[in-house]
Amino acid sequence: KAGVTQTPRYLIKTRGQQVTLSCSPISGHRSVSWYQQTPGQGLQFLFEYFSETQRNKGNFPGRFSGRQFSNSRSEMNVSTLELGDSALYLCASSPRLAGIDEQFFGPGTRLTVL
Amino acid sequence: DAKTTQPNSMESNEEEPVHLPCNHSTISGTDYIHWYRQLPSQGPEYVIHGLTSNVNNRMASLAIAEDRKSSTLILHRATLRDAAVYYCILRDTSGTYKYIFGTGTRLKVLA
Numbered sequence: 001k002a003g004v005t006q007t008p009r010y011l012i013k014t015r016g017q018q019v020t021l022s023c024s025p026i027s028g029h030r031s032v033s034w035y036q037q038t039p040g041q042g043l044q045f046l047f048e049y050f051s052e053t054q055r056n057k058g059n060f061p062g063r064f065s066g067r068q069f070s071n072s073r074s075e076m077n078v079s080t081l082e083l084g085d086s087a088l089y090l091c092a093s094s095p096r097l098a099g100i101d102e103q104f105f106g107p108g109t110r111l112t113v114l
Numbered sequence: 115d116a117k118t119t120q121p122n123s124m125e126s127n128e129e130e131p132v133h134l135p136c137n138h139s140t141i142s143g144t145d146y147i148h149w150y151r152q153l154p155s156q157g158p159e160y161v162i163h164g165l166t167s168n169v170n171n172r173m174a175s176l177a178i179a180e181d182r183k184s185s186t187l188i189l190h191r192a193t194l195r196d197a198a199v200y201y202c203i204l205r206d207t208s209g210t211y212k213y214i215f216g217t218g219t220r221l222k223v224l225a
Contacts, residue, residue, distance in 0.1 A: 035215075
């Protein structure tokens, strides 16, 4: 079974631009969560989608948004990029809402904002 | 949100057992305790999780204190491939379902 895939793997943007990251969960998984990882703040939860609905949201500004499609694939969008948005963005999937179930993480997308 | 506290780093000799502690004094009754690890340049990888009872799987064992305010991840025989950052996480299953990652413990395994 294929693992969680994320595209692109690396991305360079400039301040003020917007970016869209994509995540394909493991086949059959209905929950997709997004995380931001930086050296200073560590791993921080962004949001979780289940059956095309956002179920949980972390403490991030409204510039961070996401969506999930009927095939469970998910995208996250960051608008008006700031230097501090440079980070590794990780996507994780699980069969059900990621509470009791383990999450399977993708390799991440490394975003650099110049 | 419940928080976890872990030592920043630990060292272990290869082939010896490793006990990685985690304090979670504000844990609630519906919080599951999860452990993940992150190898260099990779996404986190699930290790083990439990609620109240001790748990074993092929990777590790999880020992949970009776009052659930602390837990210990046990790697029975550390190998060089176990060198990673280990995260202890509480997962609320009563409604928010959020994962709150702490700063983790960087485990160094010495040959």
